[in-house]
Amino acid sequence: MKVQGKMFLWLAAFLVAMAIIYGLWSKEPAGTTALFLAFGLSLMIGYYLAFTARRVDAGAQDNKDADVADDAGELGFFSPHSWQPLSLAFGGALAFMGVVFGWWLLFFSLPIILIGLWGWVFEYYRGENRTQ
Missing domain, CATH: 1.10.287 (Helix Hairpins)
Incomplete structure (x- = not known):
């Protein structure tokens, strides 16, 4: 989960840089607002994943030598008959x-x-x- 948190935080840094450049260069408010909103969303997701990664055990995706089968197992409970x-x-x-x-x-x-x-x-x- 640490990898995903870092990916979203890097994406947030990229989006804020592009939002500033786009806003100064184009002076177009709709695209600039959309880029800043995308920055905020990726920042929230990245913070959540980074915060949660500190409280849970390391997953198979955090181990560079892991196989695909190492991540197999139960993923959680999903209601089979919910209306x-x-x-x-x-x-x-x-x-x-x-x-x-x-x-x-x-x-x-x-x-x-x-x-x-x-x-x-x-x-x-x-x-x-x-x-x-």
């Missing part, structure tokens, strides 16, 4: 259609998004840890 992403996708599509057809459509999409988000967060919150 909540469908609700979020429908609510998100409705919200983006609100930008096209009228902002009033957001009033209908927001409850769908909130219900989907609530269901996804608390999908496996059952049993002894459940609040009464």
Whole structure:
């Protein structure tokens, strides 16, 4: 994970340099803003990966002598039967259609998004840890 963090931090340094050069040379605000936003996003991702790499064990990608098989294994838990992403996708599509057809459509999409988000967060919150 250290390698990915460094890659994104180097990308952030490159993007801020290009944003400054592009902004001074072209005096075009849209592209300059997009480059600065890309700088901010890559900086956030790079910081997160570098910060997380200090707290977890070194992965196979951090070892120069590692094979592909060294990184095999369980990657995490993914819900096999969740319907909540469908609700979020429908609510998100409705919200983006609100930008096209009228902002009033957001009033209908927001409850769908909130219900989907609530269901996804608390999908496996059952049993002894459940609040009464």
